Amino acid sequence: xxxxxxxxxxxxxxxxxxxxxxxxxxxxxxxxxxxxxxxxxxxxxxxxxxxxxxxxxxxxxxxxxxxxxxxxxxxxxxxxxxxxxxxxxxxxxxxxxxxxxxxxxxxxxxxxxxxxxxxxxxxxxxxxxxxxxxxxxxxxxxxxxxxxxxxxxxxxxxxxxxxxxxxxxxxxxxxxxxxxxxxxxxxxxxxxxxxxxxxxxxxxxxxxxxxxxxxxxxxxxxxxxxxxxxxxxxxxxxxxxxxxxxxxxxxxxxxxxxxxxxxxxxxxxxxxxxxxxxxxxxxxxxxxxxxxxxxxxxxxxxxxxxxxxxxxxxxxxxxxxxxxxxxxxxxxxxxxxxxxxxxxxxxxxxxxxxxxxxxxxxxxxxxxxxxxxxxxxxxxxxxxxxxxxxxxxxxxx
Amino acid sequence: xxxxxxxxxxxxxxxxxxxxxxxxxxxxxxxxxxxxxxxxxxxxxxxxxxxxxxxxxxxxxxxxxxxxxxxxxxxxxxxxxxxxxxxxxxxxxxxxx
Numbered sequence: 001x002x003x004x005x006x007x008x009x010x011x012x013x014x015x016x017x018x019x020x021x022x023x024x025x026x027x028x029x030x031x032x033x034x035x036x037x038x039x040x041x042x043x044x045x046x047x048x049x050x051x052x053x054x055x056x057x058x059x060x061x062x063x064x065x066x067x068x069x070x071x072x073x074x075x076x077x078x079x080x081x082x083x084x085x086x087x088x089x090x091x092x093x094x095x096x097x098x099x100x101x102x103x104x105x106x107x108x109x110x111x112x113x114x115x116x117x118x119x120x121x122x123x124x125x126x127x128x129x130x131x132x133x134x135x136x137x138x139x140x141x142x143x144x145x146x147x148x149x150x151x152x153x154x155x156x157x158x159x160x161x162x163x164x165x166x167x168x169x170x171x172x173x174x175x176x177x178x179x180x181x182x183x184x185x186x187x188x189x190x191x192x193x194x195x196x197x198x199x200x201x202x203x204x205x206x207x208x209x210x211x212x213x214x215x216x217x218x219x220x221x222x223x224x225x226x227x228x229x230x231x232x233x234x235x236x237x238x239x240x241x242x243x244x245x246x247x248x249x250x251x252x253x254x255x256x257x258x259x260x261x262x263x264x265x266x267x268x269x270x271x272x273x274x275x276x277x278x279x280x281x282x283x284x285x286x287x288x289x290x291x292x293x294x295x296x297x298x299x300x301x302x303x304x305x306x307x308x309x310x311x312x313x314x315x316x317x318x319x320x321x322x323x324x325x326x327x328x329x330x331x332x333x334x335x336x337x338x339x340x341x342x343x344x345x346x347x348x349x350x351x352x353x354x355x356x357x358x359x360x361x362x363x364x365x366x367x368x369x370x371x372x373x374x375x376x377x378x379x380x381x382x383x384x385x386x387x388x389x390x391x392x393x394x395x396x397x
Numbered sequence: 398x399x400x401x402x403x404x405x406x407x408x409x410x411x412x413x414x415x416x417x418x419x420x421x422x423x424x425x426x427x428x429x430x431x432x433x434x435x436x437x438x439x440x441x442x443x444x445x446x447x448x449x450x451x452x453x454x455x456x457x458x459x460x461x462x463x464x465x466x467x468x469x470x471x472x473x474x475x476x477x478x479x480x481x482x483x484x485x486x487x488x489x490x491x492x493x494x
Contacts, residue, residue, distance in 0.1 A: 022439060023436045023437055024436075026436040027434075027435040027436045030436065030468060033466075033467050034464075035465075036462075036463055036464050037463045038461055038463060039462040039463055040441070040460075040461045041460075042441060
């Protein structure tokens with residue numbers, strides 16, 4: 001098979017040989033298994049194409065057989081590039097390009113979100129941001145699995161989330177769950193209104209249905225207050241969607257207890273610090289910091305950012321200071337006044353959370369001193385809406 | 398030692414002990430000669446090769462040559478004829494006697 005002259009590979013030279021014992025020279029080349037291509041003869045000059053690496057060996061053989069050889073042509077990529085050997089820019093340029101690509105590939109540059117319908121993109125961007133995923137973030141500074149777990153925990157509407165990294169691009173794929181519907185009885189479906197508490201009815205306004213309890217009556221939990229079954233005089237019973245407002249006075253007692261001796265978490269006066277030098281989002285830890293933390297340590301960690309100052313001049317170089325605060329647990333014995341104060345705080349928290357929608361008529365509080373602590377007993381009198389709707393199930397026999 | 402290298406050495410040894418050369422002529426005007434002992438003459442119009450038992454003269458125009466493998470050469474160009482030198486050829490009749 002003839003070698004295509006245009007495809008010379010890496011480095012080939014064409015040499016010409018004059019005089020001497022040319023045939024013996026050729027025989028010796030063949031004998032030594034030198035690859036020769038396109039051997040030709042013209043006017044007592046033989047020429048052939050050989051690999052550049054074999055040329056020096058050929059020179060030795062030529063000398064032996066008294067053939068004067070010289071290079072006629074040079075072919076191949078090596079000789080093509082050799083002419084540009086002084087142009088450092090051609091070498092440095094691609095190298096810089098490769099380095100820049102390598103560095104830039106270590107950061108996130110694009111976040112793509114798919115699959116969201118009710119969730120806004122900004123909500124998902126914010127989630128990613130909380131997990132350290134944002135354009136410019138160093139790819140080894142976050143865990144995609146962590147982001148997935150946080151997404152499922154924080155966003156109730158998510159039923160599935162996948163965070164994938166492909167190069168410098170982050171793909172966030174989500175699937176939303178059907179929005180939770182409050183189980184309300186539709187307006188066309190017949191229902192009753194029953195009591196949700198043990199209480200005394202103080203006002204009743206019936207919009208639809210038949211009132212089954214009078215103001216002032218004592219009511220048991222689950223008792224029928226407004227019936228959806230209405231007598232239609234001649235036509236028998238009809239069933240309607242009962243509606244109305246039923247306010248009742250309820251009495252409930254709550255207890256709060258705190259001991260005098262409590263375990264308290266106290267920060268130690270000495271903090272430990274680590275310093276990181278920031279290059280964009282990439283941080284390099286200072287080799288001089290040596291903070292040792294064992295698993296049993298009770299610590300909290302926070303970070304402070306700032307710019308490096310050299311002789312009072314602010315430089316664009318940023319640093320990050322990690323502050324470890326160590327805690328110790330100690331037994332603290334409080335005075336009676338302090339415990340009462342804490343109990344009052346607990347009571348206020350309870351009222352803010354559980355009696356938010358009700359009207360507190362009165363609250364009688366009583367502090368009972370016990371051997372190890374104080375118990376707060378509060379008797380509440382509250383007015384609240386007690387009616388809850390209940391479906392009417394019709395059974396035909 | 399690499400098995401491939403061993404195979405090459407064995408191939409070389411086998412070639413050195415060969416008593417016959419082979420000439421393959423293809424219809425694209427190319428002559429492949431296996432086990433060419435020597436190049437006796439190399440010119441534009443004729444090439445004379447020393448083979449294992451005889452000399453072969455290849456006559457043509459603008460003849461060119463290249464080698465492949467150990468002692469294998471390929472000759473191409475406008476080949477007119479191939480002649481064998483009688484001196485090296487075996488006399489089959491004498492063997493029969």
